[in-house]
Amino acid sequence: MAEKTAKAKKPVKTAKTTRKRKAVKSAKAPERSRVVYDIDAYSPQKIAARIDAVTAVKAKDSKAATFWLGVNAGVFIALGAQFATLIMSDSGLHPGLTAVVAGTVFCLGLIMVVVAGAELFTGNCMIFIGYMEKRISTKRIFDHWNLSLIGNFVGSLIVVVFIYKAHQFEFYDYMVVVASGFEHLVANMYFIPMGIFLKGNTEVVAAAERMAGKTLDLTNLTWKGFFVLNQFPVLLGNVFGGVVLAGLAFWFIYLRPKLNFTFTIKEDFQKDKIK
Numbered sequence: 585m586a587e588k589t590a591k592a593k594k595p596v597k598t599a600k601t602t603r604k605r606k607a608v609k610s611a612k613a614p615e616r617s618r619v620v621y622d623i624d625a626y627s628p629q630k631i632a633a634r635i636d637a638v639t640a641v642k643a644k645d646s647k648a649a650t651f652w653l654g655v656n657a658g659v660f661i662a663l664g665a666q667f668a669t670l671i672m673s674d675s676g677l678h679p680g681l682t683a684v685v686a687g688t689v690f691c692l693g694l695i696m697v698v699v700a701g702a703e704l705f706t707g708n709c710m711i712f713i714g715y716m717e718k719r720i721s722t723k724r725i726f727d728h729w730n731l732s733l734i735g736n737f738v739g740s741l742i743v744v745v746f747i748y749k750a751h752q753f754e755f756y757d758y759m760v761v762v763a764s765g766f767e768h769l770v771a772n773m774y775f776i777p778m779g780i781f782l783k784g785n786t787e788v789v790a791a792a793e794r795m796a797g798k799t800l801d802l803t804n805l806t807w808k809g810f811f812v813l814n815q816f817p818v819l820l821g822n823v824f825g826g827v828v829l830a831g832l833a834f835w836f837i838y839l840r841p842k843l844n845f846t847f848t849i850k851e852d853f854q855k856d857k858i859k
Contacts, residue, residue, distance in 0.1 A: 632713055632838040635831075639714020642703075643724055650703055650728055654735020657702035661736070662743035662774035664693020666752075669775075673761065673795075690771070703732040706769055709826020716835040733769075740773035748781045753788055761792040769815065769822045776810045 626634065642650075668690040672682055697704050708729060714720050720728075747753065753761075761782075782788045783802050793800050804813055 628834065629838040632834040635710055635713045635834070636717050636719065636839060639711040639717070640719045642708075642711060642728060643714070643720040645728075647727065647731055650731040651735045653701065653703040654705070654732035655739040655742070656700055656735075657697050657704040657732070658736035658739020658741075658770060658773065659743055660696040660700065660702060660739075661693040661704065661768075661770045662740045663696070664690045665771045665774040666743065666747060667692055669761070670755075673755075693771075703728075703735065704770060705729060705733040705736050706822045706826055708732050709823055710831045710834075712827045712831035713835045713839065716832070717839060736770045737773050740770060741777060743774060744777045744781060747778065753778075753782055753785075761788060761795060767818050767821065769818050772814055772818060776805070776814055779805050780807060780810065 645653075668686040671686045671689050677685070694704075696702070697707070711720065711725065711728070715722070715725050779802075783805050789800065789802070
């Protein structure tokens, strides 16, 4: 058999596929930004504007809603006052420290008022800002104040009755006594009536005198003393603070219409007429 001579195949040139790798730029590490804790605080001007907007909402509330929300606020403030009284009963603390801690825990009542959207009279005095901006009528603002104030009083008395019936004042050997150091209208609606309820209890009076270190004069601890000597002057003070020092002052500084004054000075003698 004749040998078949295999034809030499031409070598196939294999093209080298050289992949050009683009230099990948190393990604820059993100710059570390300084963490700033934002508590969503508002500037005084924004606070005034928000109170103005809230006034428009409150102006649309029904009288029944205003009253019952006022009752809620009275209950909340009374609970905060009761908590503060419990703290103040520890006579072992320094008086200044006791006052600081008691004031701090009293804020629990204010927090509950804000969270629940309750109607607290002293806070509502600031809606005078909206009155200046004509968002609420004169009749409506006085109705709102009256209803919230009456509701606050009713709510405070509800807590007084419950605390009295539960004998909470007997805790710690009658050392949870009543104190009226807070000159807050609604807070005093709890403190003083509670004292009126308890002034006939000899154990409570004895504990209060041990804490005070002296004999207490309870002659003015009456309903007349409550309304005339405390509630009336405190009402005037709280209204003045809420309306004038806070509401009117904020409106005047931040929301009042801008007034532009122009002055023209008339010359007695014009230069071109002087010979």
